[in-house]
Amino acid sequence: MDKFIIHGGKKLKGTVKIGGAKNAALPILAATLLAPGTHRLHNMPRLRDITTMTCMLEHLGCQVTGDGTLEVRADHLNFDEAPYDMVKTMRASVLVMGPLVARVRHARISLPGGCAIGARPINLHLKAMQALGADIHLKEGYAEVVASRLKGAEIHFDIVTVTGTANAMMAAAVADGTTVITNAACEPEIVDLALFLNAMGAEIEGAGSERVVIRGVPQLKPAEHTIVADRIEAGTFMMAAAITGGDVTLENAPAEFLQTAMARLEETGVRFEHTEHGLRVIGPETITSANVTTEPHPGFATDLQAQFTALMAIARGTSSITETIFENRFMHIPELARMGADISVDGGTATVRGVDKLAGAPVMATDLRASASLVLAGLAAEGTTEIDRIYHIDRGYERIEERLAALGADIQRVTREP
Numbered sequence: 001m002d003k004f005i006i007h008g009g010k011k012l013k014g015t016v017k018i019g020g021a022k023n024a025a026l027p028i029l030a031a032t033l034l035a036p037g038t039h040r041l042h043n044m045p046r047l048r049d050i051t052t053m054t055c056m057l058e059h060l061g062c063q064v065t066g067d068g069t070l071e072v073r074a075d076h077l078n079f080d081e082a083p084y085d086m087v088k089t090m091r092a093s094v095l096v097m098g099p100l101v102a103r104v105r106h107a108r109i110s111l112p113g114g115c116a117i118g119a120r121p122i123n124l125h126l127k128a129m130q131a132l133g134a135d136i137h138l139k140e141g142y143a144e145v146v147a148s149r150l151k152g153a154e155i156h157f158d159i160v161t162v163t164g165t166a167n168a169m170m171a172a173a174v175a176d177g178t179t180v181i182t183n184a185a186c187e188p189e190i191v192d193l194a195l196f197l198n199a200m201g202a203e204i205e206g207a208g209s210e211r212v213v214i215r216g217v218p219q220l221k222p223a224e225h226t227i228v229a230d231r232i233e234a235g236t237f238m239m240a241a242a243i244t245g246g247d248v249t250l251e252n253a254p255a256e257f258l259q260t261a262m263a264r265l266e267e268t269g270v271r272f273e274h275t276e277h278g279l280r281v282i283g284p285e286t287i288t289s290a291n292v293t294t295e296p297h298p299g300f301a302t303d304l305q306a307q308f309t310a311l312m313a314i315a316r317g318t319s320s321i322t323e324t325i326f327e328n329r330f331m332h333i334p335e336l337a338r339m340g341a342d343i344s345v346d347g348g349t350a351t352v353r354g355v356d357k358l359a360g361a362p363v364m365a366t367d368l369r370a371s372a373s374l375v376l377a378g379l380a381a382e383g384t385t386e387i388d389r390i391y392h393i394d395r396g397y398e399r400i401e402e403r404l405a406a407l408g409a410d411i412q413r414v415t416r417e418p
């Protein structure tokens with residue numbers, strides 16, 4: 001198992017290029033199952049979760065080649081099952097449900113079970129498939145989803161669900177008639193999926209708003225698409241610049257999707273400049289506290305909450321951080337406390353009383369964004385921080401230690417025998 005060793009206290013300076021969005025790439029890879037032929041996907045990040053999804057596509061019968069640009073050939077599907085071993089590695093594997101039901105009328109999807117950040121059921125995905133005419137049987141830990149015919153429907157999501165909206169859009173794309181999704185997720189990754197589906201010949205309008213209208217078409221064709229830039233990676237680098245009092249320019253940062261996070265960062269003293277090279281992020285000498293509440297897009301993203309908590313740990317003043325999307329997304333807090341942070345949690349709200357300095361310590365990553373917050377804390381801390389279980393960070397950030405080191409951070413990956 002690898003770990004990071006960080007000697008904190010270096011101000012980050014320079015330019016970093018933001019890659020393609022993991023959470024756009026995953027549903028788009030799943031969507032290739034919808035049409036035979038060869039799809040070409042550019043700006044594909046090199047991440048563990050992407051490899052997990054390409055393995056899933058290969059398991060189902062696709063051929064996947066390339067690096068950076070992936071070609072997916074989805075001519076023949078041999079299987080219709082997302083097995084437990086794959087789903088337990090990555091919950092987003094359930095994204096193959098909509099495309100499989102649409103293409104082969106049958107899918108057997110392992111139920112994911114809980115995870116580090118919450119219970120995360122898929123009841124709303126199943127409800128959407130039912131609305132589109134599928135029969136669902138839960139058996140031996142799997143959901144069997146069968147639909148001799150998919151028909152357009154009105155689907156209202158009681159809770160905003162990102163991958164649930166994606167699954168419904170993919171199945172509805174080839175249903176008979178029109179589907180209207182209300183209380184749909186408005187995330188930019190949903191817009192990117194709609195762009196890809198429309199390039200495949202789908203007729204989707206309203207993606208990015210709470211009401212998405214999908215006029216079903218008889219069939220889709222292969223398409224070419226460039227994955228949208230990763231707003232969460234960009235937000236994480238913004239906070240890395242902020243926490244070290246650095247000056248970092250982000251190439252390809254999708255600032256338009258980060259308005260809420262940037263507004264909160266400006267409250268903390270961060271300055272932004274749009275330059276010809278990209279978005280310049282200038283960290284303050286002293287960070288000022290600010291409050292955040294996570295919300296579906298365009299609110300403050302839950303995927304940036306842990307990183308913002310690390311920033312607030314060394315802010316002047318007290319901040320209140322409320323998590324409304326997941327019930328257990330504060331696993332980074334006891335680890336930050338080991339580094340000297342003063343944080344108490346009451347239900348869904350963390351009260352962070354800023355301290356002058358964090359101190360390096362051995363800590364453990366518990367999930368992807370929690371690991372990112374520990375890296376940020378380590379960059380700002382005095383002394384040495386060792387972060388264990390960093391396989392979590394490799395799921396969603398490409399070579400993060402190399403990119404941080406290129407900005408001046410003192411960070412090393414140490415590979416240990418298991």
Ligand code: EPU
Pocket residue numbers: 023024026092118119120121122123124125126159160161162163164302303325326327368369396
């Ligand atoms: N929910 C249900 N039932 C469902 C689906 C969701 O109760 O059938 C609940 C969840 O338990 C949660 C809330 O609805 O409380 C929102 O969950 P959502 O379905 O939107 O999450 P997701 O689609 O599983 C995606 C991202 C997550 C990100 C969330 C929220 C992907 C592959 N994953 O997950 O990304 O945190 O949306 O924005 O797109 C990450 O990248 O670190 C990550 C966890």
